[in-house]
Amino acid sequence: MKRTKASASSRAGPEPSGAAAGFPIVGIGASAGGLAAFEAFFAAIPSDSLPGMAFVLVQHLSPDHPSVLPDILRRCTHLPVAEATDGLVVAVNTVYVIPPGRGLEIRHGTLHLLEPIAARGHRLSIDGFFRSLALDREDASVGIVLSGTGSDGAQGVLAIKGAGGLVLAQSPQSTEFDGMPRAALGTGAVDQTLAPGAMPAFLQAFAAKAYRPAPPTGERSPEAVSGAMHRVFAQLRLKTGHDFSHYKPTTVQRRVQRRMAVHQIETLEAYASYLQQSADEVQALFRDLLIGVTQFFRDPEAFRVLEDTVVPMLLARRLPHRPLRAWVAGCSSGEEAYSIAMLMLERLDEPATPQVLQVFATDIDSRAIALARAGTYPASISADITPERLARHFTAEAGDGGWRVRKQLRDLLVFSEHDLTRDPPFSKLDLISCRNLLIYLDGTLQKRLIPLFHYALRPGGILLLGTSESIGEFNHLFEAVDRRAKVYRRLEDYLDKPRAALSQMLLPAAPTETPEHPPMPLPKTTLRERAERAILRELPIAAALVNVQGDIFYLHGRTGQYLEPAPGEAGISNILAMARDGLRRDLSLALTQAAAVHRTAVVRGVRVKTNGHHTSVNLAVSALDADTDPAGPQLYLVLLEAAQPQDAETPAAAGTAPDAEAGIDTRLAALAESLRISEEKVQALHEELESSIEELKSSNEEMQSVNEELQSTNEELETSKEELQSVNEELSTVNAELENKVADLSRANDDMNNLLAGTGIATVFVDHGLRILRFTPGASEIINLIAGDIGRPVGHLASNLDGYDQLVADTQSVLDSLIPKTLEVRTRDGRWYAMRIQPYRTIANVIEGAVITFVDISESVRTRQALRKVNEVLRLAVVVRDAFDAVTVHDLDGRTLAWNPAAATLYGWSEAEALALNVRDRIPPERRAEALEELRRAAESDLTLARPTQRLTKDGRTLEVLVKATALQGDDGRVYATATTERIRPAAPT
Known part of the structure; x- marks a missing residue:
């Protein structure tokens, strides 16, 4: 449910392919106050230029009234404005407006109207369109959130940003209502906040850089690009502590290109220099690389398999005294982690507590972790969660219409910052969800992570990957439970293959410019110090040296019954995260109090659960003096000791009473006394160590011999490497040939398509x-x-x-x-x-x-019909030429088509003169309307009409005539002309 980054769950689907497939499409969402913002936006587009993109406006409109928004926009922009209709293909340099009462999506560049499903007031039309736009246009998508209340659009901008698109928001101070822009800003996905009038110019400048064709091959050498990217990676490592050099180069370069377009920087080298000067830009690029496209229950098919198959399987094998443990690696803002926890919680047969169910959710994005810990989400999540689950697991937030995770669910999850590629994993897990992550990492990192997941899971544990991922060559570590949903079960049969050590699965820690919690230097120890440590191990007490955040610098004694890791020196773990059930809360409180008042804090009789059994422990946290290293971090000594019966019976809260300090001082004094008494033993141990040194020298000679054998083996491996490299070059040649054939086929296919379309x-x-x-x-x-x-x-x-x-x-x-x-x-x-x-x-x-x-063949048919009509007229002319009655033919507009000699004799116009006349010219004005209506009725009927009427002659006389009109029809049954027979009306008998 996240896009890129090693500790992020990413969205399903391929990496964006670029804007080459089409022009950018800008989705603009607004609600209350959006009209003024629309007008300011489109008025700022110059009238003498075209933007080279299309605009789709999604406004919250009343479904009860027609919208006049298109008419308003036509007055302030020279671009064509149209209301969206179903099946309308989006054209460049055009504005489309959503109609009232409908949802809107875009698929394959075509708009589709949707009937609303959600109740009025809960329709998230902007989110829906933005999500479809991200899928359809990928990195050629642009999302803009303007004035409005609520949070519609907040989830949609995450989808656009995750697809590599651009996200803008109206600056809150320029809005009438700032709810929607602030909700978008809260996601961290907004690239720029601008006033609406400044957005078109920014879009034009961004498009010119982001969507321009790639430079010619010879313009920049691969060495120059590699060198510039190395500088970019170095700045990221230096100022964020995270190494992105193992990410897919195309992914990183695309994100870098976006940032270059935002700042109008021409070359990669110039951008690398800009990063050196701007710590803020390093953080902005870091956030772009950690884009979190996330939503509740994303990828329904995977969650169906999880709900129906995986969760019942895990619950069936859970031991009564053991919690079910899951790890969501890369939780982003927590949606996927909460979704998995909901599924498990709904299947439990007993009340859910951290002793029954634990979900660890990690991410390297501190801002995302903060959002996940808060557990508050916008109202738009109702589109992804059923009403029943909303009612059970969330409470409505007053005011903004958002939702808050209920305490029962929230208590089951632990959120923490964690780099999957570098930090040790959680252990004894039943489920790991790490979906659509590996496809964004190179092969080296992928091969490290699959064994790491195996290491972290319990026998039979489940690994959930993304639909485009697999376990690769590690079939000896996992077996498929559901190949389509990419669900795998841990295997215990390694087929005689050696397991890598945990240190080999993790990348070395990246250096940071100003480490927040620098590890303590480990000075060389003397024989006396080694001996003292050996003696301390014999004392019945466990201790840890930590900083105020709980990061462990040293462990002493048998800490297994209180903490999960084994004893030893380490600077990679946190005591609060590793504390066993029952200890964490009191330990955190005591550490906080000791840091606040710089005195010893003591808690007696803490109940700690270890391997299903509860033990009582006394806890003390004491600040160490900084005399030995004033410049170093403030450190604290945590003492853990099994409580005596009297201590367990009277548990006390953490405190800093004087008697507490005295008790700790007494214990420390006792330890020192034990050390002084053991001086003679130290001397004896010193002599034994001298003897051991001699033995080590002998062993060193044997190791030298082994080293020579290993060197010989290494030479053989080098030879094999050269052979493999040769094979790889051959495969590269074959691959290039295949690529040429694919290009030829693609070109031939394009030619055929253009030929068919061009004909x-x-x-x-x-x-x-x-x-x-x-x-x-x-x-x-x-x-x-x-x-x-x-x-x-x-x-x-x-x-x-x-x-x-x-x-x-x-x-x-x-x-x-x-x-x-x-x-x-x-x-x-x-x-x-x-x-x-x-x-x-x-x-x-x-x-x-x-x-x-x-x-x-429309023209051919029309010609054929016209010839047929001409022939008919000619045949008619032959018939009527010798007739004694005046015979005329008129088309449907009244123009004269035929005029026989009798008509010339009767009315005085020659045939040539008559063909230039209209029937209206031969009707007296006072009878014209009536006579024309009679002719119209004749044209509409297949019956003849004989009526007395009047006609004008050439010399202006009015004749009383009897007219018979007949409609002439073509082959298709349509009337095309009217033929009339006209004669002098006989005088009425006297």
Whole structure:
């Protein structure tokens, strides 16, 4: 559930592929006060330039009223503004606005409207769109959070940042309501806070750097790039203490390129120099490398397997006296750790306590750990958690509508900073969750971590990895429980392979510029000091030397019954984290009190659980004087001693009473007295050690002989290495050839796609099951096709063909008979196509489906129809030329198409003059509307109409005539003209 970093759980999915696949798309979310911010934003885009990106506005709109936001925006921007509709393809340099009462997603560059599921007031439309935008555009996605209340958008910006995109937020002081921008800022994913009017210029500058093509190969040598990246890694190690040199180079370089674009820095060398000068930028890059894309119950399939299979399995094998222990390596802000704890808590048959269930959650990001410890989350998590779980495990926060983890769940988790690659792991674990982490690390680090997980798990323990990860070559350490969900069980049969020591699984600690807790120097010890330590080991007391944070510098005595690690010198562990059940709280309190008042703090009769049994222990913490090393850290001596019966019966809280100090002083004095009494024994031990030195010299000679044999073996290994290197070079050559072939195939595929698209011929390819394999862009105008229809049966898709519904049957007939079929079909918008269906044959002459092509013949059909009409008119002219009645033909707009000699005799206009007239010119003005209505009715009916009316002559006379009008229809049944027969109306009988 996190993106990169060695101690982070990352989101599923591949690393972003870049903006090359398309132009950037900017998602802008706003709520209350967002209108003014929108206006300021778009007014700042220069009218004489195009931004080269698209904008999608997700505003919290009332579902009860139509939105006028598109009209408002059109007044303040020269860009086209459209309301989003389902299936609308996003175009560059265009603004899209979400409609009221709908959710919005983007898939394959196409907008999709969603019916809201959540209750009104709980709809997180901005989060939903931002998440889909991150998946669709990856590092070409931009998320902007403007004015608004609540926290919508906070989870979405994490998804965009995790995909490598850019995140901006409106500066709180420039907002009307700062709730949403502050919630986004609280995630740590915001790259810049700006006023809305300053954002377009920043976007333009960022896009010019972040989305520009890679420089030519010869522009920068690999040595220069490697050297600059080495300087970047060095600054990260120096100022954060963490080594990123084992991360995938493409991941780190992409994050570095983003930071360079933010600061408008041209070269990698210049950015490395900038890091040396700016500690703040080092921290910003560090946070970018630790992007946490996280949410509750992310990847439902993995959590289903965890809930149904893994958790019951672990609970079934848990011993009654032993807690179930889980470790979430890289917990980010805690969502995954809490999700796993919820699953386990819901399956327990007994009340959950730290003695029953323990979940350790670690991360190297201190800010993320602080958020996880607080256990408060925005209201938007309701989209990821069922209402039942929300009610059981969370309480609603007053005011901001957020949620807080209930104490019962919170007490089961321990959050701490921890570097998985460098710090010792937890031990005796039943479950480790480290999902989608290894894919971002190089092979060296991957091979260290899998054995480390094996080391940390109990026999039969479970390892959960991401869907793109595996255990690699370590099949002797783990077996698969569910390969698809990447669930593995620890094995105990090593197949005679040696296990690496824990120190070999961890990277060396990185140097820091100003270490917060520097380890104590370990001076060379004298024989006397060694002897004194040997004597102290015989005393019935355990002790630890720690700093105020509890980091252990020295352990003395048998601490196993109080602490988990074995005795010895160490600077890598923390006594508070290692304290056994029952000891941690009192130990932390005593250490705090001893540091606060610089006096000894004592707690008697502390109940400590060890191996299922409780023992009573007296605890004392005393500050050591700094006389021996004034410049060193303040250290504290922790004394642990089994309590006497009287001590156990009267437990006391931690305190700093004088008698407590006296008791400790007495014990220390007793220890010193024991040392003085043992001086003679020290001298004896000194003589024994002298003898041991002689024996060591003899052993050294034997080791010299062994070393020579090892050197010979090393020479043989060097020879084998050279052979392997030669094989590797051959494999590299083969790989390069394969890459060239893949490039050729890709180029040929591109050429074919462009050829099909360039011909303008709509083409659809289907398989034997009539499922769509692919199609050219023109086909979507005839059959409603989108990219998501690949694989769907052609019969399930809506067609724009008018009166033709035999496509499936005709295609099947061609597949059955292998005889092509050609038909003329028409679309609802009146365009004609020659449709041809023919079998699809491979080079091997195998039929693998059918090809359906549509060639536009609309112009040809129109020409054919026009010729038919002309012929009809000519035939009509021959018939009517010798008629005694005036015969005229008019089109639907009244223009004269035909005029016989009788009409010229009756009205005085010649044929040439009449063809330039409109029927309106021959009707008296007072009768024009009535006469035209009669002609219209004739054009709409297949019946003739005989009516008395009036007509004008060329010399201006009005004639009383009898008119018969007939509608002329084409082959398609549509009326295209009106023919009239006109004669002088006989006088009425007297």
